[in-house]
Amino acid sequence: MERIYLDHAATSPMHPQVIEVMMRMMQEDYGNPSSIHSFGREARQVLDRAREVMASSIGAIANEIIFTSGGTESDNHAIFGVARANQNKGKHIITSEIEHHAVLHACEELEREGFEVTYLPVNNEGVIEVDTVKKALRDDTILVTIMYANNEVGTIQPIAEIGKLLVNHQAVFHTDAVQAYGLLPIDVNEANIDLLSVSAHKINGPKGIGFLYCRKDISLPSRLFGGEQERKRRAGTENVPAIAGFLEAVKVSQQNRGAKSTHFQQLREMFLQTLIENGIKFKQNSSLAETLPHVLNLSFPGTNVEAMLVNLDLVGIAASSGSACTAGSIDPSHVLVAMFGKGDERLANSIRFSFGYGNTLEQAGVAGKEVSKIVQRFQA
Template identity: 70%
Template sequence: MERIYVDHAATSPMHPKVFDKMIEVMGAEFGNPSSIHHFGRRARHIIDEARAELAKSIGAEANEIIFTSGGTEADNHAVFGVAELYGELGKHIITTQMEHHAVLHACQQLENLGFEVTYLPVDKEGRVQAADVEKALRDDTILVTIMYGNNEVGTIQPIKEIGQILAEHPAIFHTDAVQAYGLEKINVKESGIDLLSVSAHKINGPKGIGFLYASKDVKLSPRLFGGEQERKRRAGTENVPSIAGFLEAVRISQQEMESKGKEYRGFKSAFLKKLTENQIEFSQNGSLDYSLPHVLNLSFPGTNVEAMLVNLDLAGIAASSGSACTAGSIDPSHVLVAMFGQGDERLQNSIRFSFGLFNTLEQVEKAAEETSKIVKRLSK
């Protein structure tokens, strides 16, 4: 049985070129980047090259990139790093109800430490209104953290509009771009972004590596203490092979961004067309106009998540009910709750299909065909 992976928003397979680059670096470049001898300098060169190209991919400067262990650390570093250094100026933070848990749980922890957090609502497409951000701003607001594109329903937020609003306010603007980076063109300067989080494993890079963009105008307290790596912002010997693999993944994703976006939108259309041809009742969760190209979240009336996922897996289809970070949880998706409210049936019957490397049109159509059979069986 052919197994079809349509859960790329959870994690993506490593690109073969990334794998080859990491093996090459593992075998040849074992030096500590902090050492001044030949071996250390070679390792340092790899890091410097990666830092420069990653910065360029978002319109930043090389010294504004901090390597992290992934998106969660980058989000935590942004939220706690700002709170710790700017807490004397104010204790108010603005975010949305549908952020990734790496942001939401960080904000909840800050509430325990005396901070006040405003959790803005979103509309039924999962989009926050820039006007609501403006209304929520106060003199003591020190941080606004709103994700670029949602990992469960794919909705893209009005980041540039929010950035323009915050240009007139001293609050620092952070965005979790983990799901959007590599598929959306991002320029931190043009969008007024001060802090931005990225993770390599979403763009066919290795797990365990990511970066936090931190504008040179923003002070940020470190979360790890030890050596003077990352300009004293993140202690610990750098993961050179993963950084090399990350760079390779970024090069590929930047080169193929436009073509991949077009391909994935085509996959979405083909999937929906097949469901319609099979007379399947469904509704799409998320925005039609403002959406990441690879994420498709669908509600199937008369079904339930658990049965759908089990039957899809038995049919060789790997999909998801939403965020991989809450897999196994019996609680409904906080993203869908934010969009539709508690008690809505879509909380119990929504499945996320997300496309990526190695998927073909034939696979996508087959996945839709199998999904159609399962929905018909379960909804009887």
């Protein structure tokens, strides 16, 4: 039985070039980047090169990139840093109901500290209306944090329009771009983004490494205390092998982004066509027109999500019910609740399939057939 991995939105397999680079770094370039001897200088060169490439990939400059342990730390650093640095200007924060829990739980913690948070609703396709942001803005709003694209249903948010709305406002604009980076063109200056979070393991890089873009004029105090790494914004010896792997993953993702997006769309279309040919009843949770090319969230009436996932796993297909960060939770997806309401049947029968590196059209067809067989048994 061939196992087919369709959960790339949760994490992606490391690219062979990434593994090769990391192995070489661990064996040869093991110096501390803060050391002044040749070993340290060689490690420092890796960091400098990575910072330049990652900055260039989003239209930023090198000293605006802060290396972190991943998306969660990047989100937390941005949200807590901005809130505490600007609380003398106000204590109002705007976010959305469909954010990743790294954002939502950070905002909830700030509420316990006395900040006020407005959680914006979305329409039934999972999109935040720009007008709702405009109406929520107040003179004392200090931070707006809206994800670039959703990890569960794939909807792309109107980030540039929101950024334009904030040009003459004191609020700092942060976006969690963990799912979008490497698949969508991003320019922080064109979109007026002040802070942006990225994680390497979503683009076939290693786990445990990411970056936070921070515009040079944004005050962002460190949340870790120790050395003076990352221009005093993030203490701790840098994870050089992981950063080198991250750099390679970024290079690969930037080189073939267009072809990769097209391939993922073809995989998605093959999968959907197979379901249709087998007469499967399903609903798509979001619009194909404004979603990430690799994410497909489907509702199968008459099925149960837990039983579906078990049956899929038995035939070697890896999928999920949403965010991997809430695996094992019996609560329905907060994203689908925001889109459809608490009583909607889709909360109990929706599956996320997400395509990625290594998937073939043949696999998409096979997966579609296996899903069809399972759904037919339930819908019968």
